[in-house]
Amino acid sequence: RKEVEQDPGPFNVPEGATVAFNCTYSNSASQSFFWYRQDCRKEPKLLMSVYSSGNEDGRFTAQLNRASQYISLLIRDSKLSDSATYLCVVNSGGSNYKLTFGKGTLLTVNP
Amino acid sequence: GAGVSQSPSNKVTEKGKDVELRCDPISGHTALYWYRQSLGQGLEFLIYFQGNSAPDKSGLPSDRFSAERTGGSVSTLTIQRTQQEDSAVYLCASSDRVGNSPLHFGNGTRLTVT
Numbered sequence: 001r002k003e004v005e006q007d008p009g010p011f012n013v014p015e016g017a018t019v020a021f022n023c024t025y026s027n028s029a030s031q032s033f034f035w036y037r038q039d040c041r042k043e044p045k046l047l048m049s050v051y052s053s054g055n056e057d058g059r060f061t062a063q064l065n066r067a068s069q070y071i072s073l074l075i076r077d078s079k080l081s082d083s084a085t086y087l088c089v090v091n092s093g094g095s096n097y098k099l100t101f102g103k104g105t106l107l108t109v110n111p
Numbered sequence: 112g113a114g115v116s117q118s119p120s121n122k123v124t125e126k127g128k129d130v131e132l133r134c135d136p137i138s139g140h141t142a143l144y145w146y147r148q149s150l151g152q153g154l155e156f157l158i159y160f161q162g163n164s165a166p167d168k169s170g171l172p173s174d175r176f177s178a179e180r181t182g183g184s185v186s187t188l189t190i191q192r193t194q195q196e197d198s199a200v201y202l203c204a205s206s207d208r209v210g211n212s213p214l215h216f217g218n219g220t221r222l223t224v225t
Binding site: 032034036043044045046049087089097098099100101102103104 | 161219
């Protein structure tokens with residue numbers, strides 16, 4: 001099983017749609033989880049951290065399921081500007097802060 | 112404040128030459144990471160420095176790749192005898208290790224080996 005695995009997509013959705021991405025990780029000792037966003041030919045930028053209790057930031061909701069070892073990102077009321085690649089990031093476990101990126105899920109929001 | 116700074120932003124080199132890529136992290140950040148990203152691909156972990164601990168070099172693809180971090184700040188990634196497959200964007204990121212700390216990326220160095 002890969003350390004961090006994501007559905008590569010692409011996801012093509014209309015404006016206003018709700019879209020969800022999942023990401024699975026292999027190390028049960030992992031403690032830090034993030035979602036990053038990467039626009040074409042740009043560096044990745046932090047979208048949100050993922051907390052154990054789940055967290056929300058405007059139209060974005062992140063959740064963690066430790067039992068099944070996955071994290072999710074839900075985007076509500078999609079905007080054209082949400083079009084990007086969404087990267088799942090997980091640390092190697094315990095106090096090891098090596099952060100491993102998934103290969104990303106490409107989202108295109110269409111007018 | 113100042114973000115992560117990488118130089119050069121673009122580098123074209125001939126196959127077989129050595130190259131040095133530089134990263135200046137955010138002041139006070141104890142962790143520094145190097146990743147590379149080939150066109151249309153995901154981020155590939157290369158190496159990670161954390162404070163004074165021994166670096167995690169597990170991602171370096173061959174012994175042609177090496178990195179150092181002097182004085183806990185600036186880092187240099189060196190690629191010796193470059194090959195065409197080394198062409199990629201090399202991204203540096205830093206973070207404050209304390210707590211649930213995200214990465215802050217530089218703009219990257221686009222390396223092209225001809």
